[in-house]
Amino acid sequence: MSTDFFEELKQRGLVHQTTDEAALTKQLNEESVKLYIGFDPTADSLHIGHLLPILMLRRFQQNGHVPIALVGGGTGMIGDPSFKDQERQLNTLDTVMQWSQSIKDQLSRFIDFEDQTNPALIANNYEWLGELKLIDFLRDIGKNFTINYMMSKESVKRRIESGISYTEFAYQLLQAYDFLNLYDEHGCLLQLGGSDQWGNITSGIELLRREREVQGFGLTMPLITKADGTKFGKTEGNAVWLDAEKTTPYEFYQFWINTDDRDAVKFLKFFSFLSLDEIAAIEKEFQAAPESRVAQKALAKEVTTLVHGEAAYEQAVHISSSLFSGDIKELNADEIAQGFKGVPTYQVEATDDLTLVEILTTAHIETSKRQAREDIQNGAIYINGERQQDLAYVLSESDRIGGKYVVIRRGKKKYFLLTF
Structure with missing residues (x-):
């Protein structure tokens, strides 16, 4: 285990905030630590906004620690209010469970669940949150938190003016309860998350301190911003x-x-x-x-x-x-589908025996036959990257890449895809 691991994380710019950095560094340098990050299933796939936390789990595993990927099958039913302007749409249990399975499959591409020395673990918080009884939860967990404490969290404060439902207000208690469960089940002592998760993470540390008298740790990563001001991801x-x-x-x-x-x-x-x-x-x-x-x-x-x-x-x-x-003919059908995803597409019937002029107007590449003839004669029309100036040209089977695609280019940059 590298004694410089935590220092390297800082040099990479991956550490935004930590609780008790000296104690955390000591823990990471002296023993294998179990840590977790939660991924709420809000779609059937993760996106690159999730990539930084996923790769953090991988970095910790490569340095001898044990990552726990927590799929939020339970919390995903609620929706985290952190730095969201409005309440998320609530999804059905079936939908959330399907998404949870997809996310679990994706995570296994990045972290190693079969490693002989420190295999990663995966958990779904629906296993314990789905069994919760409200009275027990309020008595055993809710009693540890004052309203003042919960209101002081930035993620809550930002929403008080516009309105926050009790459902979302209680989210930080559910996330704190996750930390408690993962400590009880696996001895997990460290929770990671984006900088917007700081309030939820510190609530979990507080619950561990009160209920188990142990010191938990939190580490957040920076929110990624792009230099041009547009949203990353x-x-x-x-x-x-x-x-x-x-x-x-x-x-x-x-x-x-x-x-x-x-x-x-x-x-x-x-x-x-x-x-x-x-x-x-x-x-x-x-x-x-x-x-x-x-x-x-x-x-x-x-x-x-x-x-x-x-x-x-x-x-x-x-x-x-x-x-x-412009060497389009070098590409196969799969590569054409990838490279021209999103360009205007026109479905051609295989029986259509249309001239190039007719194709250009029928597929709305040109506004009129007169304009089509003009562009062909002026050398502005390309078929699969090759200029075509024959007004009587008829597309043949040999023009179809992989038997199903023809790429038409008008001018320098206007692409159109014909599918057969």
């Missing part, structure tokens, strides 16, 4: 998911390769397992020649490989270089 307004069905590996790769120069090195420290020395060398090279985008390339490679595997990373690079060079 979104691209064109949509969440970047860890599920390849929801965000393709190519889209995922593109998110990281397009990282702002001001963020690239910081994100390498957050999201990669490259050593600080390796990152320093990349930073030096990057500062000498920012146009090389060496930091973004390293970041996109590390994170895409971590989440989707090496083959998916290499495929994403291949799609990117083929699109950049």
Whole structure:
């Protein structure tokens, strides 16, 4: 176990707040510590906003500690009010349980539940929260907290003006109860979370102190902000998911390769397992020649490989270089589907025997046949990356990539996808 582990976390910028840092550092340096992070199932997949905490569990495991991934099957039925402007929509038990299973499957890609020396653990808080009796909970847990204490939490204070339901107000007690259960079951002494979780984490530490007379610890990670002021984890307004069905590996790769120069090195420290020395060398090279985008390339490679595997990373690079060079025919059908997800698409019947002019107008690529003829003659129309200036050209089976896709480009950047 590395005695420099906690110091490295700080150098990477991964530590925002801790409770009793000296005691926590001593504990981490002297013994294997059990720690947990909770993931509430608010969708059927985690997204890159969850990636920092997931990778923290992995970092702790690699340094000899035992991570517990807690899926919030119970708390997910309520919804955490922390730094949310309004109450979450409540989901059914069936929905939350399905999402919980999906999240459990995703987490197993990042942390090792089979490790011989310190296997990670997984738990679902519905197991104990689903069995709770209200009277017992109020008497045994509620008695430990004053309303004043609960109201002092930033996550609650921010919502008092606009209104907070009792359901959400009680959330911090449920999270505190999770910590107590994980201590009783597994000897868990450390809870990690985003900086918005500080109030919930300290409530759990307070409950451990009062009910078990033990010192628990809390550590929060910084809230990630992008240099341009836009929200981290979104691209064109949509969440970047860890599920390849929801965000393709190519889209995922593109998110990281397009990282702002001001963020690239910081994100390498957050999201990669490259050593600080390796990152320093990349930073030096990057500062000498920012146009090389060496930091973004390293970041996109590390994170895409971590989440989707090496083959998916290499495929994403291949799609990117083929699109950049315009060599569309180099791509297979799966790569076309990834690379052109979201572009205007037109379904062509295989029996349609349309000329290029007719295709362009029928698929609404051109507004009129006159405009279509003009653009073809002027060399503005490309089929699968190759300029086509024949007005009588008819698409044939040989034009279909993988038997089902034809990519039409108008001008420099307007892409359209024909599917057969």
